[in-house]
Amino acid sequence: MKKAISNIAHIQPFVQEYAETITDVLELYVTIIDEECIRIGGTGPHADSIGRPIPCGSFFRQVLATGKPGFIHDIVSKSACQNCDTSVCCQELATMGFPISKQGQTVGVIGVIAFTVEQKERLERNEAKFLTFLSHMSSLLESKLIMLDDQWRLQNQVQEVLETVNQTFALGNMLGRDKKLIQLLLKAQQVAISNSTILIQGESGTGKELLAKAIHEESGRKNQPFVVVNCPSIPENLLESELFGYEAGAFTGANKSGKKGKFELANKGTIFLDEIGDLPLALQPKLLRAIQERSIERIAGNHSMPIDVRIIAATNRDLDKMVREGQFREDLYYRLNVIPLTIPPLRVRSVDIPLYIDYFLDKFTKTLQKGTFKIDEPLRRWLMNYHWPGNVRQLEHVIEYLVNIAKEDVLTLQELPPNLMTDEGQISVEFGLEQQLAEYEKQLLRTYVPPGATLADKKQVAQRLKISLATLYRKLEKYQLQ
Ligand SMILES: Nc1ncnc2c1ncn2[C@@H]1O[C@H](COP(=O)(O)OP(=O)(O)OP(=O)(O)O)[C@@H](O)[C@H]1O
Numbered sequence: 001m002k003k004a005i006s007n008i009a010h011i012q013p014f015v016q017e018y019a020e021t022i023t024d025v026l027e028l029y030v031t032i033i034d035e036e037c038i039r040i041g042g043t044g045p046h047a048d049s050i051g052r053p054i055p056c057g058s059f060f061r062q063v064l065a066t067g068k069p070g071f072i073h074d075i076v077s078k079s080a081c082q083n084c085d086t087s088v089c090c091q092e093l094a095t096m097g098f099p100i101s102k103q104g105q106t107v108g109v110i111g112v113i114a115f116t117v118e119q120k121e122r123l124e125r126n127e128a129k130f131l132t133f134l135s136h137m138s139s140l141l142e143s144k145l146i147m148l149d150d151q152w153r154l155q156n157q158v159q160e161v162l163e164t165v166n167q168t169f170a171l172g173n174m175l176g177r178d179k180k181l182i183q184l185l186l187k188a189q190q191v192a193i194s195n196s197t198i199l200i201q202g203e204s205g206t207g208k209e210l211l212a213k214a215i216h217e218e219s220g221r222k223n224q225p226f227v228v229v230n231c232p233s234i235p236e237n238l239l240e241s242e243l244f245g246y247e248a249g250a251f252t253g254a255n256k257s258g259k260k261g262k263f264e265l266a267n268k269g270t271i272f273l274d275e276i277g278d279l280p281l282a283l284q285p286k287l288l289r290a291i292q293e294r295s296i297e298r299i300a301g302n303h304s305m306p307i308d309v310r311i312i313a314a315t316n317r318d319l320d321k322m323v324r325e326g327q328f329r330e331d332l333y334y335r336l337n338v339i340p341l342t343i344p345p346l347r348v349r350s351v352d353i354p355l356y357i358d359y360f361l362d363k364f365t366k367t368l369q370k371g372t373f374k375i376d377e378p379l380r381r382w383l384m385n386y387h388w389p390g391n392v393r394q395l396e397h398v399i400e401y402l403v404n405i406a407k408e409d410v411l412t413l414q415e416l417p418p419n420l421m422t423d424e425g426q427i428s429v430e431f432g433l434e435q436q437l438a439e440y441e442k443q444l445l446r447t448y449v450p451p452g453a454t455l456a457d458k459k460q461v462a463q464r465l466k467i468s469l470a471t472l473y474r475k476l477e478k479y480q481l482q
Pocket residue numbers: 173174175176202203204205206207208209210211274316392393396
């Protein structure tokens with residue numbers, strides 16, 4: 001978790017703005033350093049060395065160490081500069097430094113520098129006024145830092161609350177408890193109001209369409225259409241007319257009065273281009289044009305129509321790699337990837353599994369009008385440990401299956417779909433019988449003996465599996481489960 005202690009480097013863009021403002025007002029060049037003596041902001045000759053340490057022995061290091069403002073009227077003759085690494089080649093004629101403090105501690109320095117005689121004289125004439133001005137600028141930077149601390153503290157508190165109460169966050173119908181997923185949902189909520197194109201990436205079944213729908217519902221377009229285009233499900237030769245429509249008589253067999261494409265149907269709303277990685281290369285320039293020009297042209301049409309559509313694309317393929325391999329146009333990729341959102345797979349967010357189990361149990365007991373069900377401990381553990389290659393969709397289907405076939409009000413491992421118990425994802429049919437059996441045994445043991453199981457737990461498991469405790473230990477060792 002981020003510590004609620006900010007430093008000047010955290011507000012670098014503001015620091016640079018302040019540096020430029022000071023230069024505009026005082027007509028002197030500026031350097032702003034942080035507590036590590038790194039130049040965070042600068043104008044004139046100092047603008048090029050932002051991010052680098054200031055010279056050893058320099059006057060601003062002394063201001064930082066003492067926390068007191070200072071003014072060198074005549075750099076050439078002043079002893080304050082004698083230890084500075086750049087004293088021999090220094091072009092500066094006079095300089096003034098003012099500390100930046102935060103709650104009593106010096107955390108940086110604002111320096112103004114005269115390079116010409118005119119600047120030097122002005123600095124001398126206005127010494128008191130300029131010091132007052134720098135003290136105001138320094139106070140403004142301090143307030144900015146304190147505000148940032150408060151903001152972080154608040155964020156941390158929200159995060160802590162979420163963690164301690166195991167709180168569920170929902171964006172539309174998309175639920176999550178996992179920190180990374182919640183952060184993603186918060187980001188999605190934040191960008192929902194804009195019209196920028198979004199690219200959602202994630203494995204199959206992670207909820208990409210659900211997220212796109214949730215973003216649409218959160219946006220100002222929520223009362224307008226949400227049109228889904230599943231790119232691979234449309235034959236390649238029909239995809240263009242599906243997306244962009246056609247004019248009357250465009251081709252034989254075409255509708256006599258022409259047909260609107262999905263983009264036109266989505267006008268004023270959102271178009272969701274699912275599995276965009278499957279969009280044929282030949283059609284990609286046309287989509288690119290539609291995105292760039294925000295207008296489309298029907299097949300056999302002779303004019304372009306403006307469209308007002310928010311585009312959300314999704315894919316479970318590695319588009320970046322496809323671009324490198326020449327299977328996807330780079331320019332289209334960048335046009336789509338304006339706001340990237342990547343949904344983590346279910347196997348890396350196990351805190352979400354019990355949430356979804358309960359959510360889908362509730363959903364299917366209601367729709368199937370069955371009574372309430374409990375899931376016994378071994379089954380719950382199995383569900384928690386499984387690697388869910390089909391992600392949330394697969395978990396949803398498993399719970400639907402369990403509720404359908406349940407006869408008792410307690411669901412057990414025995415009710416799991418048989419193909420899952422052999423865990424196709426892990427046990428390949430290519431394996432020989434012995435290896436398949438061994439994998440199956442390992443899975444069962446992993447389910448029955450969770451990490452941290454006590455001796456008493458193991459005795460119980462051994463009894464239940466009708467093996468001796470020694471055999472149980474031997475097998476746990478064999479599969480490195482302890
Ligand atoms: N976070 C979630 N909360 C509740 N339900 C979810 C969540 N994520 C996914 N689901 C459910 O899982 C199923 C699959 O979701 P969805 O179709 O959006 O996934 P997808 O990533 O678009 O899949 P594909 O890549 O195969 O098209 C849906 O029934 C959806 O409601």
